[in-house]
Amino acid sequence: MEHHSVIIAGGGPGGLGVAATLEGWHPRFEGNYKFPSDEVQGLARQHEQNPLAYDLHDLLARGHRPIEFFRMRHHPEQDALPLDEWTLKFSNNDRVDWLMLTTDGPGGLWNKVPREQMTLGPAHWMELSHYPIAKFYKQTGRDRDLNSLVHRDDLIPYYQAYAEELGLDENI
Numbered sequence: 001m002e003h004h005s006v007i008i009a010g011g012g013p014g015g016l017g018v019a020a021t022l023e024g025w026h027p028r029f030e031g032n033y034k035f036p037s038d039e040v041q042g043l044a045r046q047h048e049q050n051p052l053a054y055d056l057h058d059l060l061a062r063g064h065r066p067i068e069f070f071r072m073r074h075h076p077e078q079d080a081l082p083l084d085e086w087t088l089k090f091s092n093n094d095r096v097d098w099l100m101l102t103t104d105g106p107g108g109l110w111n112k113v114p115r116e117q118m119t120l121g122p123a124h125w126m127e128l129s130h131y132p133i134a135k136f137y138k139q140t141g142r143d144r145d146l147n148s149l150v151h152r153d154d155l156i157p158y159y160q161a162y163a164e165e166l167g168l169d170e171n172i
Contacts, residue, residue: 005097012108015100020130020166024095026052033087035072040064080124080146083134090130100172107159113152123150131162
């Protein structure tokens with residue numbers, strides 16, 4: 001019987017994002033970024049090299065939603081940002097012992113969606129921040145509009161490339 005510190009149930013976008021973080025891919029804030037709140041801006045500057053170390057309960061106590069702390073760096077505006085304007089970066093740290101259990105592989109249930117299915121969000125809203133979908137499109141020669149709905153025939157290969165790019169495959 002195998003023993004692991006963390007078992008992730010499912011290979012969908014949520015499971016992949018958790019796996020990348022457990023693999024050691026941790027966010028940092030870089031460059032000229034701006035939060036809408038001066039208070040959150042100050043906290044971000046204090047913790048920009050390791051925002052995961054910040055006690056997010058403190059944000060709640062101050063009346064801010066913790067998800068905004070990261071979402072505002074991943075999607076600071078409605079339209080997709082060019083890759084060179086991203087202020088959310090990642091560095092590789094020590095990994096946690098994890099294993100993902102899935103019957104569908106990277107992408108989870110998206111692997112079983114009918115071929116003609118479109119998503120309900122633009123490509124850059126379906127991506128996982130560790131590996132921008134714009135980078136995937138460029139690496140695979142796809143000429144796509146990041147602000148248009150993404151097709152499942154692009155989304156599934158993206159999630160598979162995400163797992164490969166971040167070194168997740170051997171634990172799935």
